[in-house]
Amino acid sequence: MLQIVDVLRDRGSRYAVSGGVVQGRAGIEDFLAELKRAKKFAKATHNTWACVLSDGGAVKNDDGEAGAAAVILKMLERAALHDHIVVVTRWYGGVHLGGDRFAHVVTSVRAYLDALAKV
Template sequence: MYQIKNVVNDRGSKYAVSGGSAVSREAVDVFLKDLKKDKKFARATHNTWAVLQRDGTPLKSDDGEAGAGMVIMRMLERAQLFDHVIVVTRWYGGKHLGGDRFRHVQDCVQAYFDARGY
């Protein structure tokens, strides 16, 4: 598992990104379980994620952050990164971010790609 914490801070909301290998839905569940062993991530408002399986099957979850899983999925598709789950975590800061939240999800995924050389 690779993590980058404190990628974005905006109006009290904080974002982090994590990722790793995941060749099946079961592997994603194991990844999320491991991530949430860290109580900070377990208490997060949203842990949105996506993985593009080798056969092209998309798997994603918004975890209450409507549309965020699709943002991650589109970036995985453009990068042609298969069997790799990306999780964007948000701790809600008390103020609605509107459409800026999608930009923050993109910024997190891009930071992950940059750090990992994708």
């Protein structure tokens, strides 16, 4: 599991990004369960994720952050990254970010893809 904590902060909200290779929907469930074993991720406001499965197509979940998973999915498709889940975690800081939250999702996924390219 590759994890980047504190990708950015904005008006009290904090963002992190995590990801890794998965095999099918069961692999996605296992990955999310492992991520949420860490108390800070279990208590996060949103754990938004997406994955392009080579045998099952695209799957995603906004986890209450409407539209964010579609942003992650589009970036994974552009990167041609298959069988790899990317989770953007947000701890809500009390101030609505409006459209800026999508820019923060993009920044988080970009940080993950950049780090992945260096591994």
